[in-house]
Amino acid sequence: xxxxxxxxxxxxxxxxxxxxxxxxxxxxxxxxxxxxxxxxxxxxxxxxxxxxxxxxxxxxxxxxxxxxxxxxxxxxxxxxxxxxxxxxxxxxxxxxxxxxxxxxxxxxxxxxxxxxxx
Amino acid sequence: xxxxxxxxxxxxxxxxxxxxxxxxxxxxxxxxxxxxxxxxxxxxxxxxxxxxxxxxxxxxxxxxxxxxxxxxxxxxxxxxxxxxxxxxxxxxxxxxxxxxxxxxxxxxxxxxxx
Numbered sequence: 001x002x003x004x005x006x007x008x009x010x011x012x013x014x015x016x017x018x019x020x021x022x023x024x025x026x027x028x029x030x031x032x033x034x035x036x037x038x039x040x041x042x043x044x045x046x047x048x049x050x051x052x053x054x055x056x057x058x059x060x061x062x063x064x065x066x067x068x069x070x071x072x073x074x075x076x077x078x079x080x081x082x083x084x085x086x087x088x089x090x091x092x093x094x095x096x097x098x099x100x101x102x103x104x105x106x107x108x109x110x111x112x113x114x115x116x117x118x
Numbered sequence: 119x120x121x122x123x124x125x126x127x128x129x130x131x132x133x134x135x136x137x138x139x140x141x142x143x144x145x146x147x148x149x150x151x152x153x154x155x156x157x158x159x160x161x162x163x164x165x166x167x168x169x170x171x172x173x174x175x176x177x178x179x180x181x182x183x184x185x186x187x188x189x190x191x192x193x194x195x196x197x198x199x200x201x202x203x204x205x206x207x208x209x210x211x212x213x214x215x216x217x218x219x220x221x222x223x224x225x226x227x228x229x230x231x232x
Contacts (some may be wrong), residue, residue, distance in 0.1 A: 009158065034220075043122075043208055043223035044161075062173070090160060105176070106221065108160035 002027040004093045006109035018064075020028040021079040021112045023091030026072065027094045033074045034106070035065055045089065048072065061085070086116045121145070124224035131196065131203060139194045139227045141209035142208050148214050150192035151221065154178060155206040156207065164207075167192055168214070182227050204231050 007022040025031055032051045038042040048059025055067045065076045074091060091109040122143045122162055131137045149168050153161040163176030167186040181200025192211075196203045206228050208219065210221040 008212075036223075041206075041226065041228070043225045044210075045223070049220065085135050105163055105166060106161075108153075108162075109156055110160040 002029075002031065002093050002107050003108055004109040005111050006089075006091050008112050009110065009117050010113045010115070012115040012117065013081045015083055016080050019076070019081045019085065019114065021076040021089050021091075021114065022110060023074045024072050025074060025091070025093045029094055032094045033065075033067060034094075034110065035059065035063070035074075035076050036090045036092060037087050038090065038111075039087045047076070047089075081114075081116045083116050083118065084113055088113045121229045122209060122211055122222055122224035124207075124227050126227060128223070129229045130229055131229060132159075132196045132232050136195055136197050137229070139196070139229070141194065141224060142220075143166045143190055143192075143211040145211055145222065146189070147211035147221075147222075148189070149212045150186070150200055151180070151210040152176075152192070152214075153208045153210065154185065155187075155208060155226075161208065164194065203229055205229060 003026045003066050005024045034049045035047040037047050038044045047063050048057045050057045050067045057066045063078045065074055067074055088111045090111050094106050125140045151166040152164040154164055154193045155161050162178050164182050165176050167173035167188040170189050173184050173186050183195045189190050208226045209224045212219045
């Protein structure tokens with residue numbers, strides 16, 4: 001069975017400093033991996049996705065993530081934080097097997113809240 | 119504009135009452151999903167539908183019901199059997215059930231118990 005662990009429930013950075021949000025996954029098959037962002041009382045927006053192409057994935061708003069199979073990690077990074085990046089971020093995994101059942105759907109991490117100090 | 123519309127934004131339920139959350143999409147997506155979000159818990163799948171007139175239970179379906187009579191609509195009913203309904207409910211849709219396809223989310227409905 002697949003699972004995802006977000007290693008930090010809360011990360012705080014200063015504006016202009018780098019952001020690192022950590023995610024480890026477990027999957028029996030070649031996984032698809034996603035990062036979503038949620039601003040307060042809003043729905044989720046896709047930041048980026050990995051589906052077995054390039055291991056370094058670039059997303060929107062300057063975010064990127066690197067798929068490391070040997071470490072089963074998919075950490076999200078950004079070189080310089082902006083105040084508007086303050087939100088909750090979800091790492092998501094799916095092994096993409098077939099149709100139906102929870103195996104064919106998305107498994108969400110518990111989220112990491114990012115705070116950005118001026 | 120294309121997108122997913124959830125209504126209402128806020129909803130209050132009395133004891134023993136059934137309430138229905140609306141989810142409409144005009145993206146022509148086949149698959150639709152309902153998730154429940156609790157603080158610190160991430161999202162958990164309640165029900166999903168791959169095609170009209172068909173739907174499947176997710177991981178926490180007890181106390182909920184759905185219907186999929188039209189491609190663009192996937193309403194969720196929170197029944198009186200759901201003893202802890204207070205949560206943020208998110209609806210999503212995708213081009214198909216294949217998990218590599220991106221799921222697009224609505225803005226959510228926050229349900230509280232009076």
